[in-house]
Amino acid sequence: MAAGGVPDLGGYEYEFVDEIPDDWECLVCQLPLKDPVQIEKCGHRLCEICVGSILRSGTPQCPADREPISRKRIFSDVACHRKILNARVKCPNEECSWIGELRDVKKHGELCSYQPVPCLNEGCSEEILRKDIISHVETTCPWSVIQCAFCPDRFPKLEKKAHCEVCPRYPVECSNKCGVKDIPREEVGNHTENLCPLTVIECEYSAIGCRVKFQRRDSKAHFDAFKDTHLHLACKKLVDMSKTVQEQAQTIVSLEGKLQRFQNSPFIWKISNFTSVVTESPVKISDPFYSYRNGYKFQVELYPNGYHIDDNAGSEGQFMSIYLRILVGEYDGLLIWPFNHTVVFTLLDQNESMEKRRHLRQEAHQTPNGLVRPSEASEEACGVWEFVHHKDLFKRPYIKDDTIFIKFAFVEHKDRKFSRIFPGDYDV
Secondary structure, three states: OOHHHOOOOOOOOOOEOOOOOHHHEOOOOOOEOOOEEEEOOOOOEEEHHHHHHHHOOOOOEOOOOOOEOOHHHEEEOHHHHHHHHHOEEEOOOOOOOOEEEHHHHHHHHOOOOOOEEEOOOOOOOOEEEHHHHHHHHHHHOOOOEEEOOOOOOEEEHHHHHHHHOOOOOOEEOOOOOOOOOOEEHHHHHHHHHHHOOOOEEEOOOHHHOOOOEEEHHHHHHHHHHOHHHHHHHHHHHHHHHHHHHHHHHHHHHHHHHHHHHHOOOOOEEEEOOHHHHHHHOOOEEOOOEEOOOOOOEEEEEEEOOOOOOHHHHHHOOOEEEEEEEEEOOOOHHHOOOOEOOEEEEEEOOOOOOHHHOOEEEEEOEOOOOOEOOOOOOOOOEEEEEEEEEHHHHOOOOOOEOOEEEEEEEEEOHHHOOOOOOOOOEEEO
């Protein structure tokens, strides 16, 4: 049934107020004619929809006299159609008292208070009388949207119970059963941890040794009963802290001394474009640096194809040589001379796995008397003539992205208790 009670097929099913003439009734559906058509030859009338079903049959005939019919000999009966639309009918909705012309039924159906209409709430499939739709949408419908009384969330009424079970602001009872029953769910943890009188807590002096636990409501009784114990523990803690402070002070002094020795030292020399250095430069010289703050001033000289003079020119291109040259520094007048610390050169393995790295380490060769204080006319050096052979450079990832790293360390003779200067080091 379409809007206003108009059927989808056949004639009109409305209750007519006045009697309908026989020739206004369809010979097929036996209902008042809807969109009447007339057969030209015999004059009988049918609904347009009903005659369409007859014409689709194999041998279309007039249902009254069985005479053959064709679509070309059928025409719309406009006059009859107008008379039928003038006829008065009752509203198809039983409780409605409206009576009017047939042509106005659809318009009335769009306004009729007793016309069933679908609920406006998403999710609801009910049809409600138009006069009751507002009340249903706002109060009766389980799909009507409501707002939580405790939080800003909105949801269908039928989901209220499920929401209340997870609502962060829904009032719940303390898990310790302390008597408080209106705690917002999201604040239960804070209540239990910081406010609940029945929560078992540690003594405020647990950090200094009190191991007694009690309910929060018993705090005052505990403190009153254990005053002397807490005082004794506090005194003992002060003594222990005093010892710790002294030990840490000594450690700080020691660390400051080590920091002073190594601060400002570059430690690792990065040499980029190593292929060009090997093929184009007989020597690569580092920037000057100090062994430590206010210490000895040095620079490093790397001979990528070895340091050669006339009597050893035959070994050129087989290995790298490296030397540490002592320079005139700002603090030479404060230092101990000669410089006789052990100097260690280390070619670093760049393997991605720390455990698989095998660095190449060599100690510098210098005279037993060490390096004398330099002057503008004389700056001595010490080093390793055969530092690393070229064939060893490619056995491991010492060269990566055409870059190598060389580390230098300075070790006083009194501290020479090491077996490795750097993790993964070993002697060539």
